[in-house]
Amino acid sequence: MNFLQSSVGRKVLMAITGQLMVLFVVVHLLGNSTIFIGLINSYAEHLHSLGPFVWVFRLALLAMVLIHAYYGIQVTLENRAATPQKYAVNRQLKVSLAGSSMIWTGLTLACFIVYHLCHFTARLTSDVAGFAGQVPGDVYRMLVTSFSHGLTVFVYVAAMVALCFHLFHGIQSFFQTMGWNSECSLPLFSKLGKVVAVIVLIGYGSIPVAILAGILS
Amino acid sequence: MSSHNEHKTMTLTLIVWRQKNATAQGKFDTYTAKGITEHHSFLEMLDVVNEDLIKGGKEPIMFDHDCREGICGMCSQVVNGVPHGGQERTTVCQLHMRKFKDGDTIYIEPWRARAFPIVRDLIVDRSALDTIIQAGGYTSCHTGGVPDGNAILVSKPDADYAMDAAECIGCGACAAACPNSAAMLFTSAKVAQLAALPQGKPEAAVRVKKMLDAHKECGFGNCSNHYECQAACPKGINVKFIAKLNREYLKAHLG
Numbered sequence: 001m002n003f004l005q006s007s008v009g010r011k012v013l014m015a016i017t018g019q020l021m022v023l024f025v026v027v028h029l030l031g032n033s034t035i036f037i038g039l040i041n042s043y044a045e046h047l048h049s050l051g052p053f054v055w056v057f058r059l060a061l062l063a064m065v066l067i068h069a070y071y072g073i074q075v076t077l078e079n080r081a082a083t084p085q086k087y088a089v090n091r092q093l094k095v096s097l098a099g100s101s102m103i104w105t106g107l108t109l110a111c112f113i114v115y116h117l118c119h120f121t122a123r124l125t126s127d128v129a130g131f132a133g134q135v136p137g138d139v140y141r142m143l144v145t146s147f148s149h150g151l152t153v154f155v156y157v158a159a160m161v162a163l164c165f166h167l168f169h170g171i172q173s174f175f176q177t178m179g180w181n182s183e184c185s186l187p188l189f190s191k192l193g194k195v196v197a198v199i200v201l202i203g204y205g206s207i208p209v210a211i212l213a214g215i216l217s
Numbered sequence: 218m219s220s221h222n223e224h225k226t227m228t229l230t231l232i233v234w235r236q237k238n239a240t241a242q243g244k245f246d247t248y249t250a251k252g253i254t255e256h257h258s259f260l261e262m263l264d265v266v267n268e269d270l271i272k273g274g275k276e277p278i279m280f281d282h283d284c285r286e287g288i289c290g291m292c293s294q295v296v297n298g299v300p301h302g303g304q305e306r307t308t309v310c311q312l313h314m315r316k317f318k319d320g321d322t323i324y325i326e327p328w329r330a331r332a333f334p335i336v337r338d339l340i341v342d343r344s345a346l347d348t349i350i351q352a353g354g355y356t357s358c359h360t361g362g363v364p365d366g367n368a369i370l371v372s373k374p375d376a377d378y379a380m381d382a383a384e385c386i387g388c389g390a391c392a393a394a395c396p397n398s399a400a401m402l403f404t405s406a407k408v409a410q411l412a413a414l415p416q417g418k419p420e421a422a423v424r425v426k427k428m429l430d431a432h433k434e435c436g437f438g439n440c441s442n443h444y445e446c447q448a449a450c451p452k453g454i455n456v457k458f459i460a461k462l463n464r465e466y467l468k469a470h471l472g
Contacts, residue, residue, distance in 0.1 A: 001430045007399075007439045008429060008466040075439045079397035082331050082438030088232075088245065089324040091298035093448035095396055102441070173442040176456070179464030183457050 008177075010071045015177035017068040018170050022196070024061060025163070029203045035140065035216065044136035069110055076103045098168035105166040112159035119146070127152065147211035160204045167197035227253045227319040231266065233278055234326045239334045239342075245324075248278075255315035259302065260285060260292065262314050263325075278325075279338040287311040287451065290386030293393070294339050295326040300390035300449045308388065308451040328389055330398035332436040343389045345435035346403060350387075352431035353424035354407045356416045375413050382410035384452040394449035397438030402446035404432050405462035406454050412465050422469035425462060 003009035034043045048054065098105075118124045120142070123132040127149060131142040147153050171193030175181050181189065210216045229250040236243030250266045257265065260282050267277035283291040287308040294309045296302035302312040317323065325339060333341040371379075383406070391402035408425050411417030417424070440459060447456045 001426070001433065003470055005433075006426075006429055006466070007401075007433055008463055009470070011439065011441075012463070012467065075441070079399075079438035079441070082398040082436060083329070083396070084331050085329050087295060087298055087326055087329055088234075089295075089298035089326070091303065092396070092445060093299065093303065093394075094445045095443045099441070099443045100396060169442070176442045176460050177463055179460045179462075179467060181457055181460035183455055186457070186460075 010075060011177050014068055014071050014075070015174045017064040019174045020064055021061070021068065022167065022171060022174075025200060026196075029200060032207060033203065035143065035207055036210075038140075040140050040143070041136075041138060044139040048136050065110070065113065069106065072103065072106050096169060098165045101165060102169055105162040108162040109159065109166060112155075112162070115155070116159075143207070144211055144217060147208040150212060153208040153212045156208045157205050160201050163204075164197045164201035167200060168194055171196055225254070226251070227255070227314065227317065227321075229253060229262075229317060229320070230322040232322065232324045233338070235278070235338055236327075236335050238337060243335065253314050255313065257314045258285065258310055259294075259296065259312040259314065260310045279340050281340045282310060285310040288386060290388035293328050293341055293343065293389060295324075295328065295393060297324050300328065300393040301388075301451050303449075306451055306453045308386075311451075328393035330389075330392050330395075330437065332392065332398065332400070333389060341389075343387075345437070346387050346389060346400065348435055349400070349404055349428050349431045350407060353420065353427035354411065355420070356411060357419060358416070369415050371414060379410045379413040382406040382413070382454065382458050385410075385450075385454050386452055388451060390449045390451060391446035391454075392437060394445045395438065395440070396443060396445065397441055399438045399440045399446075400432060400435075401437075401440035401459050401462070402450060402454055402456065404428050405456075405458040408465055409458040409461040412461065421465060422472075425465040425469050429462075429466065 004013070031043055031047070032040070034040045119128065123129065123142075127146050128142050130145075131137050147156075172186070172190040173193075175185065175189040207216075227250075231248045231250055232245050233248060234243055235246045248266055248270075250262055251269075253262050253265060260280070263278055263280060270277045281291045281293055283289040285292075287310060290308075292301075292308055292310045294301070296309060296312070301307060301309045302316070304312055304316060327333075327335050327339045328341045328343075332345040333343055336342050385403060385406035387403060389400065389403070392398050392400035395401075408428055411424060412421045442456075442459075444456050447454065
């Protein structure tokens with residue numbers, strides 16, 4: 001059986017693509033946080049000045065999302081087939097809500113990525129229609145306009161809660177899958193993963209909430 | 218001198234999975250276990266119930282058992298939703314009725330996984346675990362004269378590590394507890410035990426691949442790092458062995 005069919009091989013691919021996306025999420029958060037020091041427009045201009053590299057980066061990210069989602073769905077379907085009959089009583093000692101909801105938080109995030117790209121990258125939604133065609137344009141004004149709507153803020157915060165859940169299980173899972181765990185490191189990586197997940201939630205969530213609350217205007 | 222407690226008995230309600238054979242439709246039946254003392258083991262409690270059933274001309278509840286000492290790995294029952302009943306490092310044969318209270322209702326189910334077809338009632342066919350072992354759980358030895366006792370040196374940490382993995386009794390609780398029905402803790406314990414010792418090194422790369430292939434072909438699911446297996450394992454096998462298995466697999470492919 002080759003690497004791409006084997007249980008561990010696919011798990012390793014999911015772990016690596018997942019972890020690279022976590023790195024992207026952290027870098028993206030650092031970039032977005034420039035809004036609090038009033039530098040988001042110059043940050044956006046700087047990014048766009050990279051030209052073709054932006055597209056190389058975008059395609060690489062797309063490949064990671066597709067690989068991660070493809071194997072995630074495939075493995076989940078296999079796992080369901082391996083457990084045709086459920087227990088009448090099932091008391092789980094260790095399985096976490098974050099762990100057992102990976103497929104659902106993952107699919108939620110896939111939908112969110114599509115929406116987020118249509119929203120702030122392609123600017124197809126009505127609230128940001130005025131900013132369409134400007135590359136990158138006044139990003140600060142676009143964010144403030146968009147996040148003045150409670151529903152948009154709710155969607156973004158909800159997606160970040162899903163991401164936080166996904167990373168709660170996902171980050172520690174990476175270290176186990178790569179075989180870098182020992183008895184001592186497992187609880188440490190588990191804590192590290194949870195800390196990063198919460199930082200990501202607070203970091204990303206704070207931007208729309210701050211705009212809705214009028215702290216950024 | 219007998220204490221007051223020894224005379225106290227419990228009456229319990231058992232809700233037990235009954236199934237005639239692998240293809241028959243199974244269902245839960247309810248039984249009353251009377252005259253159970255705190256000194257009965259879980260299996261002895263079932264013996265008491267079965268005696269009554271046999272006296273009444275009914276089919277006894279079929280279950281697997283052998284040593285009743287917690288070392289053979291035969292007993293395979295999910296008690297109230299946890300394989301082996303959820304007492305730390307305890308097989309169901311070593312679970313005692315003092316853990317239950319008079320009037321308790323107890324659900325008893327067989328291991329449920331596609332790779333473990335039900336033979337009858339609480340008995341499942343666990344030969345998939347043997348298939349995994351046959352795929353690679355061996356070492357090659359030269360025949361001939363007895364080798365010198367000190368010819369192959371094994372360091373104490375390596376010996377301890379291998380012994381920790383070798384504690385696995387192959388009961389299948391890891392797969393029964395796993396939400397994906399993966400027997401990865403079992404497979405990893407066997408892979409890690411042999412890979413840690415010099416005698417197991419020559420086949421290490423082939424072994425991990427073959428055993429993982431067999432694991433998949435037997436119909437077990439994939440490990441997704443929930444660690445439910447470690448919590449349910451009656452021998453406390455650590456999930457660090459699954460990390461070791463992953464490492465061995467990557468080494469076999471990239472090394």
